Amino acid sequence: MSGGQMSALKLAQRLPGAAFLSNGRHWIIGLPWLWLTLFFLLPFLFVLKISLSEAVLAQPPYLPFIREIEDGAMTLVVNFGNYMLLFEDPLYRTALLNSVEIAAISTLLALIIGYPMAYAIARAPQAWRLPLLMLIILPFWTSFLIRVYAWIGILKNNGLINNTLMSLGLIDQPLEILYTPTAIYIGIIYSYLPFVILPLYATLIRLDDSLLEAAADLGCRPWKQFLTITLPLSMPGIIAAAMLVFIPVMGEFVIPDLLGGPNALMIGKLMWTEFFNNKDWPLASALAAVLLVLLIIPFVLWRHYEQRQEQQGEAR
């Protein structure tokens, strides 16, 4: 290294902040932190901002927040109209309630179907577990959109189920399943089942068998063993599974759109329609803001619970 380069390097090291930046720790923490702040947190402020503006037929289709009135004087125009509309128009209220109902019921159903499967995999001989788990994950790696699409062919009036039932002579009229809430439930449970099974399996596999054996030795019946030991101990998995279904399903778009038909009212689909079809960006933003606030509550409670679990785990 030549003398010139040396002194340049020394100079660079003496610049303010150089020591800070040459510390690897600051890069490792700082880079992901900055990235997520910029591309994950900051965007929500823009959603809030646009939700308080007025829709216009223009590009971009909303009025600016700060407007010039005359001679360079600026004024701040805040419009709560979008939020007022959300609370006054029964359409949005219904969509919101529908979303909560569909998300809650499908979470419960997915747990009821997923729990025995996760339990069976955890209880299977060791050599089977990995292949069985792989088979649960495999559909998740193939396209979500295409898996939802598969149900159209199965559920529609001249689809697989109706054709089979009619040819067996069990029904003479096709069952209306596609474009009903039932189809939405089937689609959600089908798509989210791996997200239920994996966290449940993770807690069930760590379960201490000696507790069950002790209970059995003391004459505890199997179903009572399950209710008093297995179920409470697998609570962390149940909560994680429920959150991994409930929160994203609240804003689900593809499933209600493809399987629920034009009359399916869910908040995620409504947001899509307001944005793409009606070009009402401010109203779509207001919907997003309301949905976000609703979802933050279960999310924060869940993170809090997880962190407490982790601390307990470390303390043990």
Place this chain on the structure above:
Amino acid sequence: MSHAKKSRFPLLMTFLVFGYAFLYGPILSLIVYSFNESRLVTVWGGWSTKWYGELLQNEQILSAAWLSLKIAAISASFAVVLGTLAAMALVRFKRFRGRSMLEIMVAAPMVMPEVIIGLSLLLLFMAMDDILGWPEGRGQTTIVLAHMTFAMAYVTVVVRSRLAHLDNSLEEAAMDLGARPLKVFFAITLPIIAPALVAGWLLAFTLSLDDLVVASFVSGPGATTLPMVVYSSVRLGVSPQINALATIIVVLVSLAVLFAGWIMVRQEKQKQRENSQ
């Protein structure tokens, strides 16, 4: 295994059989009907491979598939870098300012509804364009930025669990012998966590390849990804070409997973052999 558990095993097996039938039935029906001669997807008209021929002639689908693969490869690579850094920060540095914030920001994209991520990122990109003049317009770049952001969360989870179970005596030994931290990372840590990085990359790649909602929001007129083409054709009704496309995807993914499984089993056996020696 106690006697009580053994007697319950048939019941559990029944659950599993029904569960797997539920998971795989629809996929199987897609594959079978992709070989259907008839245009009416659910009416059987005899075996045929003509939809595969038509699919391979479909310029729109092919160019969209190429764009999607490109976006997925680029965004997965960046997501692995950012996700690994986040995982290192959370595993190696127990206490730092902003740690709980980072925990939340890493977990949130995994459950956040896609419509919110898509809309909020679009509004951010438009504001950035206004203020910084970058990214000019919307298209491939904005989709890559959006996909790396939500995929890095998944990479973090995968790499984090690997790092947490890592025995760091090797790293400490290298440090004691005078290796610099960066050298230790590339010579020791990286090779050990490589399987997690590969798994994270594949996960990020699939998530990007699969994404319809976020891409629809942040894309511009010039960039149409594969899910966007599939979605617009599916909205018009069932189409045999989409069945053919689905079959190709399922076969490719299954081969990849089988290959990965085979490698894992072989490594496991090798480990057992080494342990028994």
